[in-house]
Amino acid sequence: MDKPVCFIDTDSDGKLCVQQSALQILQQIQQPVVVVAVVGLYRTGKSYLMNRLAGKQTGFALGSTIESKTKGIWMWCVPHPTEAGTTLVLLDTEGLGDVDKGDPKHDTNIFCLAVLLSSTLVYNSRGTIDNKAIMDLHEFVKFFPTFIWAVRDFTLELKVDDKDVTEDEYLDFALKLKHGTSRSVMEYNFPRECIQKFFPSRKCFTFPFPTAPEKMSCLESLDVAAISFEFLKVTDHFCKFVFRDSSVKRLKDGYTVTGRVLGHLAKTYVDTISSGSVPCLENAVIAMAMIENEAAVKVGLQVYQSGMEKLKVSFPLELKDVSSKHQHLSSTATQAFMKRSFRDTDGKHLKSLEFSADRSSCLLHVTSRNSSYMEQTGCDHLDRRFSTLALEIHFPAEFSTSLDQTHLSEQTVKLFDGYVCQNEQASKKQCEKILSSLSAPIMKKLKQGFYAKPGGYDLFCKDLEVIGKKYNSQAKKQVKAKEVLDEFLKQKSVDSKAILQVDKKLTVKEKKIREEKEKAALLKQEIEANKEKQRQLEEKMEAERQSNEERMRQMEEKMDEEMRLQREEAECAMDSKLREQADLMQKGFKEKADRMRQEMREFKRRTAEAENNRAKEFALILENAKRRHEEEMALMMQNHREQMMEMRSTENPMARIMQHHKEQMMAIFTPRVHSPEECCIS
Numbered sequence: 001m002d003k004p005v006c007f008i009d010t011d012s013d014g015k016l017c018v019q020q021s022a023l024q025i026l027q028q029i030q031q032p033v034v035v036v037a038v039v040g041l042y043r044t045g046k047s048y049l050m051n052r053l054a055g056k057q058t059g060f061a062l063g064s065t066i067e068s069k070t071k072g073i074w075m076w077c078v079p080h081p082t083e084a085g086t087t088l089v090l091l092d093t094e095g096l097g098d099v100d101k102g103d104p105k106h107d108t109n110i111f112c113l114a115v116l117l118s119s120t121l122v123y124n125s126r127g128t129i130d131n132k133a134i135m136d137l138h139e140f141v142k143f144f145p146t147f148i149w150a151v152r153d154f155t156l157e158l159k160v161d162d163k164d165v166t167e168d169e170y171l172d173f174a175l176k177l178k179h180g181t182s183r184s185v186m187e188y189n190f191p192r193e194c195i196q197k198f199f200p201s202r203k204c205f206t207f208p209f210p211t212a213p214e215k216m217s218c219l220e221s222l223d224v225a226a227i228s229f230e231f232l233k234v235t236d237h238f239c240k241f242v243f244r245d246s247s248v249k250r251l252k253d254g255y256t257v258t259g260r261v262l263g264h265l266a267k268t269y270v271d272t273i274s275s276g277s278v279p280c281l282e283n284a285v286i287a288m289a290m291i292e293n294e295a296a297v298k299v300g301l302q303v304y305q306s307g308m309e310k311l312k313v314s315f316p317l318e319l320k321d322v323s324s325k326h327q328h329l330s331s332t333a334t335q336a337f338m339k340r341s342f343r344d345t346d347g348k349h350l351k352s353l354e355f356s357a358d359r360s361s362c363l364l365h366v367t368s369r370n371s372s373y374m375e376q377t378g379c380d381h382l383d384r385r386f387s388t389l390a391l392e393i394h395f396p397a398e399f400s401t402s403l404d405q406t407h408l409s410e411q412t413v414k415l416f417d418g419y420v421c422q423n424e425q426a427s428k429k430q431c432e433k434i435l436s437s438l439s440a441p442i443m444k445k446l447k448q449g450f451y452a453k454p455g456g457y458d459l460f461c462k463d464l465e466v467i468g469k470k471y472n473s474q475a476k477k478q479v480k481a482k483e484v485l486d487e488f489l490k491q492k493s494v495d496s497k498a499i500l501q502v503d504k505k506l507t508v509k510e511k512k513i514r515e516e517k518e519k520a521a522l523l524k525q526e527i528e529a530n531k532e533k534q535r536q537l538e539e540k541m542e543a544e545r546q547s548n549e550e551r552m553r554q555m556e557e558k559m560d561e562e563m564r565l566q567r568e569e570a571e572c573a574m575d576s577k578l579r580e581q582a583d584l585m586q587k588g589f590k591e592k593a594d595r596m597r598q599e600m601r602e603f604k605r606r607t608a609e610a611e612n613n614r615a616k617e618f619a620l621i622l623e624n625a626k627r628r629h630e631e632e633m634a635l636m637m638q639n640h641r642e643q644m645m646e647m648r649s650t651e652n653p654m655a656r657i658m659q660h661h662k663e664q665m666m667a668i669f670t671p672r673v674h675s676p677e678e679c680c681i682s
Contacts (some may be wrong), residue, residue, distance in 0.1 A: 029259020040124030042095020316427035
């Protein structure tokens, strides 16, 4: 993008809406995204910082009057300057506190969206970090991503108790808690506790004035020489920190957010807010999962279908070649599905996407925890102010991401059957073409009546035998070779019978023997054709068995990876809590540290329970997948048995015919002893 575009705006009714043009841009971004959003009071220089992150002097509009310049949320997608294969998405938000907005909830909604969509949030304020700044920020605090506090126009010395401190130490000092249990102390501590709790990763930058006050209105067009060196120095450090430490946007279990997914999330959040409901991360993820999983199936099928369409050009092929390609493409399609699919909870998506109704307690459900705490401390008014944000951010511990691709596998099996059928049709045409060419001379002789003479039957049979040998040589690898030959011989048996009846060279008995012999040959050919069908069925069953084993292997790998990510997240959260507890103990807040210890014990219990439930869920999913495969194999085996029975029922009459044929042949070549009566008659 060469310039920012409006991402989220308000419609004529004053409701937030996502711009379709911005969604189309995000849809094209398949790379992971680092999302940096800036929020703060209007006319505090937010847009300037975002332009610098984009590596430009201009881009996001800078306001030079008392009117807020940026409206809604604007987006600028640029290649990440230091991380290859990653896109940097910059979100510049409408300034908070603009009195002309009218709707007091508008600021909250904009802030909520910035928090939910970003992986790094920059809070831009002016002057110093005083109690008012902290209380203003607390109005919006619930759960934040990586947090940067940018203090603009900072004029104080970085000293605490006459000692030099860093910018981060200055921020920690501003968030320092007071000892005591009075109402005023509780009101003072509560927003600081919230910020400390939900900003486990905090960074502070203090920016001096960039230039003289009279030049501020044209900051974006100023020459570098006209801007304060110290300001440029801090800005450079700020940009380098964002590029180095801002992580890729991720959801629960480490699911990487791409531009496409970011668009889904934004649309879901905005639609929820516009409907008057509370934006809930879990609901947004579920909605996004439905979209992504449906798209994942399409992607997997497209991978499979495109590969098979290329193979189709070479039809007809041996079944083993088609089966081998099916196995390879089925595995590739499953990989493509798993790469994109997300949170398929019941092990049966993509038919119904029935998400588990049993949700365990969330890791970060702040409202429920803090409400009881504020009732104890008497902070009712803060509770009311805090609840206006109403960001119900759920991270359910048992939100499965099993990625069952049952629907995908069913679709690929159906497609495979279709391609096998097309290959058979192509083989049949090819075989019929070969027979048509080989049988052209015999067909010409039939029309000319060549075989309608004594000895014509034997000539006809010899010609058919020659055709059969040549055909078997040319069509021996065709899947329909035996079946087409069987059909051809059955058709020619009509001509054979007619020729046999008019052949005066043969006696009645010899004709009968020839007829029985021909029937036996036809039955033998039919059984060979049936055996070939049976062999092909077994080959298909084996191909599907191997494909299913590969799918199961990929599923188990994915589940193991999800379990690993879940454990890592739990360990990271526990480390954060341990650091927080140690800090409380060091600063003399023993009661709070003890309460923190209880929270950690409860956290460990929930984590262990969630991991155990996840393991059980995964085991059930694998068991169901295996059961479904066994049912499919059982059905194919049933078909196999029925075909075998049919073949045996065909073989028995053939055995009798062959025995009768032998008896007839013996009668011909064995001298017969005539009775006296027959001698007299003769």
